[in-house]
Amino acid sequence: MPTSFTRRNVLAAAAIMPLASSVLRAAEPDLAGLRDMTGNTRPIDAAERARRLSRAQALMRANGTAAVLIEPGESMIYFTGVRWHLSERLTCAILPVEGEPCIVTPFFEEPSVRLSLALPAEVRTWNEDEDPLKVVAGFLRDRRLTARPIGVEANVRFFATDNLRAALPGIRLVSADPVVRGCRMVKSAAEIALMQAATDVTVAAYRWLHPRVEPGMTGRDVGALMSAATRQLGGDPEFSMALVGPDAALPHGGTAPRRIAAGDVVLMDCGCTVQGYQSDVSRTFVIGSPSAEVRRVWDQVARGQRVAFAAAKLGAPAGSVDNAVRRYYESIGYGPGYRLPGLSHRTGHGIGTEGHEPVNLVRGEATPLARGMCFSDEPGLYLPGKFGVRLEDCFHMTATGPKWFSEPPVSIDRPV
Numbered sequence: 001m002p003t004s005f006t007r008r009n010v011l012a013a014a015a016i017m018p019l020a021s022s023v024l025r026a027a028e029p030d031l032a033g034l035r036d037m038t039g040n041t042r043p044i045d046a047a048e049r050a051r052r053l054s055r056a057q058a059l060m061r062a063n064g065t066a067a068v069l070i071e072p073g074e075s076m077i078y079f080t081g082v083r084w085h086l087s088e089r090l091t092c093a094i095l096p097v098e099g100e101p102c103i104v105t106p107f108f109e110e111p112s113v114r115l116s117l118a119l120p121a122e123v124r125t126w127n128e129d130e131d132p133l134k135v136v137a138g139f140l141r142d143r144r145l146t147a148r149p150i151g152v153e154a155n156v157r158f159f160a161t162d163n164l165r166a167a168l169p170g171i172r173l174v175s176a177d178p179v180v181r182g183c184r185m186v187k188s189a190a191e192i193a194l195m196q197a198a199t200d201v202t203v204a205a206y207r208w209l210h211p212r213v214e215p216g217m218t219g220r221d222v223g224a225l226m227s228a229a230t231r232q233l234g235g236d237p238e239f240s241m242a243l244v245g246p247d248a249a250l251p252h253g254g255t256a257p258r259r260i261a262a263g264d265v266v267l268m269d270c271g272c273t274v275q276g277y278q279s280d281v282s283r284t285f286v287i288g289s290p291s292a293e294v295r296r297v298w299d300q301v302a303r304g305q306r307v308a309f310a311a312a313k314l315g316a317p318a319g320s321v322d323n324a325v326r327r328y329y330e331s332i333g334y335g336p337g338y339r340l341p342g343l344s345h346r347t348g349h350g351i352g353t354e355g356h357e358p359v360n361l362v363r364g365e366a367t368p369l370a371r372g373m374c375f376s377d378e379p380g381l382y383l384p385g386k387f388g389v390r391l392e393d394c395f396h397m398t399a400t401g402p403k404w405f406s407e408p409p410v411s412i413d414r415p416v
Contacts, residue, residue, distance in 0.1 A: 029225055031232040034208060038234030041197045043275045048190055049119045052079055052183055053095065059179045060097040066148035067140060068095040068176045069164075071156045074353045075180050077276070081118025090132040090160060093121075094139055095179075097148075102139045104132055133163035140168065151176030181358050185350060186372035192396055194277035195352070195374060199394065199405040201235035201272055202279040206416040213266060215287055218257045219244050226270050235272030235279075238355060243267040248284070249388040251345060251380065262288040265387040271355060278355050280376050281406055282392030285415035294389070297381050298412040301389045304328060304379035305408050308347050308361065309395065312369060312377075312402040319365035322347040325379045326363070334381065337363075341383045348376040351394055373397045374405075 056068065056079065070076050070093045072084040080101060084091050091105040091113065100120050105113045107125040114123065124139060126132040140146050149172040152161055161173055187195070208229045213222055222242035230237045243250065244258040248267035260266060264287050271280040284301075286294060304325050311324035325347045329335055334342025346362035349355075351374050359367045361375055373396065380390030391409065395402040409415050 029212075029228050031228060034204075034229060034232040036232075036234035037201055037204060038197055038274050041194060041275050042190065044118075044190060044194075046119060048188060049079065049081060051188075053101065053119065055183050056095055056179050057097055059182045060095075060151070063178050064148060065151045065174065065176070065179060066097050066145035067143075068151040068153065068179050069093075069136070069156055069160070070095070070153045070176075070180070071160065073155050075153055075155070075184065078184055078353060079119075080121060081116050082113055083116045084113065086157075090126075092132075092136065092156075092160065094136060096143050096145060099143065104135050104139070106132075131163060131167065133160060134167045136164060137167035140171075146171060148172075149174040151179055153180050177358075184352060185358060185367075186370060187352060187374055187396065188372070191277060191352065192372075192374070194275045195279065195394070195396070196405055198235060198272050198274040198277055198279035199281065201230060201233045201274065202270055202281045203406050203416075204233050205229040205235070205272075206268070206270070206281065206283055210283075210285065210416045213260070213285075213287060215260050215262055215264075217260050219247070219253070219260075219266075220257060222260075222266065222268070223270075226268070230270070230272045235274055238271045238273055238278060239269065241269045243269075243388070246385055246387065249382045249384050249386055251382060251388065251390070260287050263291070264288075265290075265294055265389070267388055267390055269390065269392065276353050278351055278353065279405070280351055280355055280392060280394055282378055282380075282390045283409065283416050284389045284391060285412065290412050294387060295412055297383070297387075297389050298391075300329075300332060301379065301381050301391050302408065302411075304343075304381070305377050305391055305393065308377045308379055309402055309404075312361075312375070312395065312397065314371065314397060314399075314401065315368050317366045318359050318361055318369055318375075319363050321361040321369075321375075322363050322365075329379070329381070342381055343379055344382055345380070347379045350374060351376055369397055371397050371399055 080093050089106045094102045102122045104124050126135045153176045219242035223240040226240040227237040243253045245264045247254045248265045267284045269282040307328045308321050308325050311321045329343050348361035350357035376394050378392035382388035393408050394405040
């Protein structure tokens with residue numbers, strides 16, 4: 001199975017890799033008192049998946065798309081429940097504008113694919129000496145879908161679209177973003193409840209962890225403790241990153257292990273999944289007493305978070321949230337724009353079944369904020385060679401405006 005190297009994969013691996021004896025000790029902490037918080041969560045059910053398909057089909061009708069082609073990944077899970085992997089042997093889902101979806105998969109994989117199929121769907125198979133895109137083309141012909149554009153999800157590989165064009169000369173392929181994003185960007189109450197559960201786990205793990213962070217630990221030690229607490233609380237750790245001292249000025253960290261010393265800044269970025277839905281929470285604190293400079297920057301970031309939250313208004317362009325934060329930071333001497341020292345990345349990103357989903361809170365993003373959209377709020381400040389501060393809490397848009405999944409910390413003296 002091909003490996004996908006993403007930021008989350010790298011951070012997760014770095015956080016839990018037992019490269020030193022101290023990490024091994026941290027991997028078996030005393031977790032007495034931590035109890036599973038997720039026992040009452042409910043997975044996405046068949047009725048919810050049926051509503052997703054209905055919504056996708058309504059969007060297809062609205063923009064004249066006949067069908068949408070999806071390869072394995074979060075969108076396939078979202079619509080069909082099928083959990084599969086990318087390989088040279090094509091498995092894909094076709095969502096038609098009317099009727100049941102179709103899963104195309106190798107003949108010998110059909111029983112396995114059916115195990116996670118979560119809604120009524122046709123399954124068509126292909127053998128090793130056949131072209132799977134001819135099977136896709138056959139389904140589109142049988143459903144009389146070839147006269148209108150076929151939407152292709154952003155992650156579909158070139159060979160699939162190239163072979164589909166060969167199998168259906170003259171077929172028009174277009175982006176499926178209006179359909180896929182139109183569904184996935186807007187979370188249901190059930191999805192938001194799972195994201196809330198994941199966030200609650202992460203916050204509880206932070207509260208357990210914080211008093212146990214000591215001088216002499218490495219960032220990997222701290223990350224291993226966080227992952228252990230997260231598991232005990234019922235979450236599936238997705239990433240547990242801890243950056244120490246000057247490494248905290250590098251938003252995603254350096255490569256060499258660094259041990260915590262008294263007075264060091266520790267920047268943590270951690271998240272987990274519950275029933276497939278993610279949390280993403282960052283905290284920054286000091287082991288010992290913070291310097292006046294660290295305290296000042298921490299307070300500036302805390303205000304930056306509040307500026308972003310206040311700017312997140314229904315109907316406003318997503319980029320306007322980032323613009324508001326940038327104006328504030330520039331007014332106190334950072335920047336300009338995304339330049340260091342200061343805010344070197346966007347204010348936030350979408351989140352759901354993936355840690356990073358469209359759309360982002362970034363300059364120029366015109367998508368209007370709508371009820372059900374979920375974002376991180378993390379306008380960090382980074383001072384190269386010295387330290388960085390990132391406070392990250394996620395929010396979702398409600399009928400009356402944004403609502404936190406986790407409340408931001410009140411001060412550097414009460415950082416979690």
